Structure formats: structure tokens, C-alpha cells
Amino acid sequence: MSKFSMKERLEIPRQEMPTQNPEARRANFAEVTLGYTPELMLREAQRCLQCREPACVKGCPVGVKIPEFIAALCDEDLPRAVAEMKARNVMPAICGRVCPQETQCEALCILAKRGEPVAIGRLERYVGDYELEERVCPSSVRATPTGRRVAIVGSGPAGLTCAAALAGKGHDVTVFEALQSLGGVLGYGIPEFRLPKQVVQDEIDCLVQGLEIEVRLNTLIGRTFTVEELLEEEGYEAIFISSGAGLPNMVRIPGINLNGVMSANEFLTRVNLKKGYRFPEYDTPVKVGKKVAVIGAGNVAMDAARCALRLGTMRAQSNGGVPPEVHIVYRRSMDEVPARYEEFEHAREEGVHFNFLVNPVRIYGNERRAVSGMRVQRMELGEPDSSGRRRPLPIPGAEYDMDVDMVIMALGTRPNPLVFQDAARLERTKWGTVVADEETGKTTACPIWAGGDVVTGAATVISAMGAGQRAAASIDAYLGTGEW
């Protein structure tokens, strides 16, 4: 570390990460960002000033030991970097790719004041990828088995983090997953080009196998077992509900059930989880229009738009057709776009069109009940609403038609009520989320905890992981003392 003076470190510019160029990536599902080379990694790591009171760590929902792992990188001691990382974050290859570092750790980095924070996320990804290649972390770091049984409902980021933390303490953990593979939204939601499924699978396998976590796929809590049955009949002493927010919000406008209107969840699941872009090698088909409108401007909307663009471009290339036109349709303005800036930028580079201050009011269908167009209403921004953003208001009389043949709804998701079947003692909010203490994850019903999107509504991977970690601590304490 001492090789460089402060001045020298300050002179190193933030290292860009190589990416596929927009022309090429528009026609493939391969990862957009390519990761640092060892040289780039080292240059970037050397930028860290090793603050004595690091602000960055406060921005991390799981408290990754950022200066420590970066110091290890500077020493080119990768195994140490992995160990420092995994002490707090069991999924660095995933988080390094999908965390909004720009609003978390990097926003608080002392260098951010000068405009160029240390690229903590890219370094984190480097450490995660190194571990997936080299597997230097000891495969099992379990404490002595306690024989206490905990059920985790849902295998997304919150559930897996909680499972890992509890298994590390020696508890007997079972993860119940309704779908065919682990990962929740990491598997069905986030596309291959942003988060390769092999990375998800390898990182999760490593965690599950290393900690001897029992996995029960194809088990839908609420149907196969209810939460109460897990407690009463299956012998679990504590339950952590981390079933996410998987239910798509569908607006009530005429034409919403036409063929060619689908939720982003359906489109993304067909593409990502079912690998529809490889039909007929994979059995699940997925259609894409010639002119696609994606309603909404969050990360999910960007993902859906970019998937549609890729799928359509690939098909056009193979059959000599015309690549699709993909439009984001958003009722507020560019300043309110909720997606990460990087995703927005990537989408724009790739050729996604943006239509701001417009809102769909009806979808037209043809005689085959398929989408043939969409009526939209122009909006303007009024006074700020409860979210602090300026409320979009319709401009009277300003309506027009968009020529589209597919509409993807990306207007957010809410928790799936199935998990609450026969679990009336769990209090819920009017948005369908479950009421849980923010610090401990305790619900209104002992011994049931909850965390992640099922509590907060759709949020980030890392905030879900933070909730999983806090709940694990609370569950561990409860198992030790028996006190709720």
C-alpha cells in the first residue's frame, strides 16, 4: 500500500470497465460489461485512500469491509480479498454487477467529492469473479451443528443471505423455492446480459454446498405446505419469509388482455429463466413485436426493452428481416426515470427510444384480438406528490396514437399473497406487503420473520440482502434465548 503517495493516488483516473460496443451487443445476450483486467483492477484499487473512518462502508446495506478488501487487492493478495469480502457479502459476483453503487458506497466515497469515486462495485465484481474461478474460500465455514431447524421461504437475495448466515452459525437450514431453480429475481428477472445465469448459479451453488443448506425446489409455500404447517408438522422452529414481490401490476385500461400485451415478468421469465431466445432448442417460445412499447422506466422496464431489442435484432439477422423499434413509454420526464443511470444509458446507446410525459390510455386490437396500436395521453408535471416527485397530469385533449404491435407492462410488482394462505396472524399493509420490524425482521407472529421485497415492495438486491442478514442475527438470538 505504501508504494504510492497520496498525491500519486489522487492522480490516477477512475478506470473504465471494458464493454461490448452497442452495435454488437444489440444482437446478442452476452454480458455487456466485460470486467476489469488484472491491470485495470490494480490501477483502480490503488486509487483508494484507505480512509481511517471510511464513509463508503456506511453506504453498504451489508457493511462490506471495503478498505480492507481493496487493500488486499493492492497487495495482489486475492485470497485475502475474497475472505474480507465474504465475511460480509456471500454474493460479490452478483452484487458487483447489479448493486446501485452510485447511490450507496460510491456516493459516500471521499473521492466522490472530486467527482470520481473509487469504482468499488467493479472491484467487488473482480473479487467475486476471481472466487468463482479459483474457489479459494474454504468450502465450509460452519460452526458446530446446533440441530435447530429454520425454514427460508424463497431463494432470492434476502433468503439466501439469511440462509447462509444461519447455516454459518451451525443451524439446520432449508430453503423452499417455488420455481425450478434458486435465485428468485436473480434468475427470472435480471437478464443474462446484465447478470449471466452461470454466475448466479455458480455463486449460489458455492454458497449452498459449502454451508450444507438443504434446498427444496418446486415447493410452493401456501400450496405444497402452508407456513403454519412448516411450524406445526414439519418441525421448523423459525421461519424467514423472503418470497419477494413477484406479482405484476397490470393497469386497468381497455385492451389490457389482448394478445401481445404482457407483463415484464412474463416476458423476462420466458427470456431469462426459460431461455426463450434459444427456442426451439429450449421449448418455451417467446414472441417479440416489430414495434414494441414498454410501459414504465424502472430497471425492469430497461431490462424488458433491451431484451426485446436483442431478441428482435437476432431474429431479424437470421431471417433477413428488419430489427424492431423499441420504445420506453413513461408518464414522467427524464429527470424522474427510476432506473439506474447506467441501465438507462446502456438502453439509449443500444437504440431504445424514449417517450417521456406520455401515458397509455387504451390498447387497440385487431380481429384476431392481437395488439394493433396504442392510444397515449400527453402529460405535464404538476406539484410534487407524496413520493416527492412532480405529479404527472394529463394535458386535456392531447392524445395521439402509437403504432405498436406489442406492449410490455413494467409498472412494478407487489408480493404474492399465496404465501399468506392460512397464515392470517401475519399482519399485512394495504399494499400487500408484510409488516416486519426494520431492524430485526420480526413479523407480528412469533416465530416468523420476513425481509426483502415482500416487506419493502420491489427494491434492490443489496437492500434485500441486508434485511436477510439482520433477520439472521435476530433468529440466531431467538434460537439461543427462546426470547421473541
Place this chain on the structure above:
Amino acid sequence: MYEIVYKETLSESNKLMVVIAPEVARKAKPGQFVIVRIDEQGERIPLTIADYDRDAGTVTLVFQEVGKSTMHMGTLTVGEGFRDLVGPLGHPTEIDELGTVVCIGGGVAIAAIYPIARGFKAAGNQVLSIIGARNRELLVWTERMEAISDELTVVTDDGSYGRRALVTEPLRELLEARAGEIAEVHAVGPAPMMKACVQTAQPFDIPVIVSLNTVMVDGTGMCGGCRVEIGGETRFVCVDGPSFDGHLVDWDMLMARQAFYREEEQYAVAHWQKECRLLAAKGEV
């Protein structure tokens, strides 16, 4: 893997499989379904639970080979199995002691009406069953239906077995003769058949409960691919159904949505058949 322990060829295109799935068998009720997936490349296929044996921990699935996935399923043998099987999904059919109930099954869905009819019988109802298919070959479980029905009428479109008629004809006769007595009609089969049953019962003001079959991806409520309109409201078949009041179903929309992937389905079948031929040719060399 969810192992197949018994397989029966009911006809050239209709197959029956008994699969080990104790957790599903333990909970299964009439009207519910499972989703299976053959292998890593497979799509998720919803299938009605035709029967279950809680002691043996098995569920019975009956399917017709109509698309690539069901054709592929048909080639699986005892000892092989499914990579994935999840359930029981959907709400069970509401079964009460109502008096007299008419149960109608069409084609391979006779196996789907069977557990419902049996449930009504066990609940103390008089069960009047009507089953039908295009021809004799496509009828399934005639004896089983006979065993649990107080009266059974069998029809075929071509008259190759039973009466030559559509299921709606005996239904109309029953309704005309015993309207006051019949509390409910339950119908499972192709959408046009269920729609026709609903229309037949309309003048008699008798509830017709139908079990809908739609495109599905997850079966847990997260995609909305299975949505239908019931009385003008959007409903998800996988979690809100699969049973609905037939009088409220928007049938034309349902049928349009069922046909959405028809082109891809046909392409997949052609692709599969070509692959099978290639494999067979290789085998001969």
C-alpha cells in the same frame, strides 16, 4: 427427479402416468393441477391431477400428445421421470352436498372431471355424468366414470361408441327433464365444448362451473400469461382458478389467448419430429 412408476397407453395419443410426488399427493384435491418440466430445456406444462394416492405418495397424470412437449412426455418410460413437478396448484373445486350434480368431461379431460365427479359422489350427491370424445379411440376412463356415477351417458361425434352426439345434447335433455333437481353442472374439456355447455344451460339458469386451461409460465401468479376475463375482471387462472363460473367467462378472449403461440407450437412439433427421424436414422446405421 420425480419418477414415473407406472405408464399406460390409453390410446394412440392418450397416455397415463403415475408419478412419485408425495408432498403433492398428500395435499391434492379435486380440480387442482401440477406443472411438470421434463428436462433442462423443457417448458413448464400444466396438467390436471387426475388421481392421487396419498399412501403410495403418487399422482396420476393423463395427457394427450398434442404438442412437442406432450409428445416428448409420451416417450418417457417407467423408471424415467420429470426434472420438475410442482403442486398442487390452483384452488380445489368447491365440493358440497348439493343434491344432484351433472359432471361433463370431453376427450382427455374426462380424466380431469373424474376426481371432481368422484368427490361429489363421496359428498353424498347424485352424480349424472356425460362424457364424450371425437371417436371411441379418444375416450378415456369410461369404466372409472361408470363406477362413480349414478348415471353415465357416453357420446362420440362419429357414433363409434355410445350415442352419436355432442355432450350438449344429453345435457339439454337432462336439464329439460330434471331442471328443478339439478343444482350445478361441472364441465371440463376443450374451450368450445365448455362454452357450448354454458350456452345450453343458460336458459335453465343453472350454474356451470368450468375448469380453464390457458397458456401458463410459472403457475404461481407471477407472470399473468394465464389471464382471462371473468365478468369483465382480469383473473389469473393459475391462482384465482382454474374453476370459474362459466356464465361469466369471456370465451372468445380465452380462445384467442390459447391460440397466441400456435405458430411456435407447430414449428416446435415439426422440429421435434425431424429430430426424432434423425435420431432414428442414426440408430439404424
